Amino acid sequence: xxxxxxxxxxxxxxxxxxxxxxxxxxxxxxxxxxxxxxxxxxxxxxxxxxxxxxxxxxxxxxxxxxxxxxxxxxxxxxxxxxxxxxxxxxxxxxxxxxxxxxxxxxxxxxxxxxxxxxxxxxxxxxxxxxxxxxxxxxxxxxxxxxxxxxxxxxxxxxxxxxxxxxxxxxxxxxxxxxxxxxxxxxxx
Numbered sequence: 001x002x003x004x005x006x007x008x009x010x011x012x013x014x015x016x017x018x019x020x021x022x023x024x025x026x027x028x029x030x031x032x033x034x035x036x037x038x039x040x041x042x043x044x045x046x047x048x049x050x051x052x053x054x055x056x057x058x059x060x061x062x063x064x065x066x067x068x069x070x071x072x073x074x075x076x077x078x079x080x081x082x083x084x085x086x087x088x089x090x091x092x093x094x095x096x097x098x099x100x101x102x103x104x105x106x107x108x109x110x111x112x113x114x115x116x117x118x119x120x121x122x123x124x125x126x127x128x129x130x131x132x133x134x135x136x137x138x139x140x141x142x143x144x145x146x147x148x149x150x151x152x153x154x155x156x157x158x159x160x161x162x163x164x165x166x167x168x169x170x171x172x173x174x175x176x177x178x179x180x181x182x183x184x185x186x187x188x
Contacts, residue, residue, distance in 0.1 A: 041164040041172035045074045068118040075107040083162035091155040
């Protein structure tokens with residue numbers, strides 16, 4: 001019989017554990033880098049498809065109308081986009097004239113959701129530059145004699161905030177915004 005073999009020393013076991021731990025940490029870091037490169041969270045894309053004013057009236061220097069906006073929101077991520085704290089704000093001459101909260105919801109990965117928002121805007125005074133009594137230059141079509149007088153410009157700002165959750169525990173905050181300006185010409 002040969003020499004009895006000595007059991008491995010504690011130092012050899014410790015060195016093996018350290019090398020294995022470093023290797024596993026390196027593999028986990030590489031996997032996370034690849035994962036977040038391929039599945040990097042992106043902000044959704046908002047496209048304004050149409051804006052309508054189904055009712056519109058001007059009386060005594062004030063304007064009153066109903067505002068409708070149709071948008072599509074595309075989730076470009078490979079995970080569900082959960083949105084909350086979303087708003088649609090309507091501005092005229094820098095002042096807010098309309099506001100609407102957008103209900104919370106979810107948009108599946110790679111999908112587009114269509115949304116419509118309609119609300120009545122309370123009467124507000126026209127700025128002096130757009131008031132009908134201050135008729136500036138007019139445009140005629142040359143055929144029917146239709147005169148288009150002054151214009152007013154409204155701005156619709158939509159903001160959607162939410163999160164994309166990867167692997168059920170990596171949450172990333174994403175935000176999408178749209179800004180749409182609409183010029184309205186009055187016929188006189």
